[in-house]
Amino acid sequence: MxxxxxxxxxxxxxxxxxxxxxxxxxxxxxxxxxxxxxxxxxxxxxxxxxxxxxxxxxxxxxxxxxxxxxxxxxxxxxxxxxxxxxLTALDRAFLANQRRDYLVRAVMERVADFEPTDEEVQAAYAAAFPSDEPIQEYDADHILLETEEAANAVIEELNNGGDFAALAEERSVDTGSAQSGGDLGWFTADRMVPEFSEAVVAMEPGTTSEAPVQSQFGFHVIKLNETRDMTAPEMADVRETLVQQIRRQKVAEEIERIAGEATVERTEGIDPAVLDQNILEIPN
Incomplete structure (x- = not known):
């Protein structure tokens, strides 16, 4: 091209x-x-x-x-x-998509081009690191399987003395963590999908989940290694991260506002299967 x-x-x-x-x-x-x-x-x-x-x-x-x-x-x-x-149908479609993509990015950049106030940064810090309750972190490993049957089979092997790290490397479909034996490192509960977080919070350190934990990604077998109370960093050390977080939130809110106020008319009755057809007449 x-x-x-x-x-x-x-x-x-x-x-x-x-x-x-x-x-x-x-x-x-x-x-x-x-x-x-x-x-x-x-x-x-x-x-x-x-x-x-x-x-x-x-x-x-x-x-x-x-x-x-x-x-x-x-x-x-x-x-x-x-x-x-x-111009072909493919040309027209790509040009329209590229124009739309550029305009979207331009709007998002303009929305994000502001400096949050000290009050906004302080509020974001307080929300991320509440002083009235400790923040707990978890160190866990997991093996992600596509089916409940496969997850139950792994649990049975673990109960019979199987090595968690070896099974993670061999069976887990989460290729990122599988290479390190299923290690997810330290994380707070809010960083994981709810089903996974709820299971981890209910576990005792040194134990493995007794039943598969289902989430949108598949079926997890979890091993909780340790927990610890997280020490809140100084605001100055995380200020830039908080600023970026505030900007992302502002962009997300503006996207929802603009999209919500738009007049949308959807054409009904189109079979989604047409997307699998060569409607753009691309040569084979």
Missing amino acids: FNRTVSALALAAAMIAAPAFAQDTTADPDTVVATVDGTEITLGQMAAMKLSMPPDMAQVPANEMWDLLLDEMVRQAALANTGEEE
């Missing part, structure tokens, strides 16, 4: 001979710098292209980059004009 960014190799080769010159320009991003078969290339589009370049190349002085960048955009415009004449 055609690479729509400036070629690093082309830039590196052409900049050697790029002439240095002074040129008066306006700061208006809508200023037209070239027209290709009726398609306008603007100063703003050039500036956006410059932003997409690798940092070391983006630092090249503008007077050394101008002709090179504009020539590249002229070539792209000529090719894009040809592409516009031959």
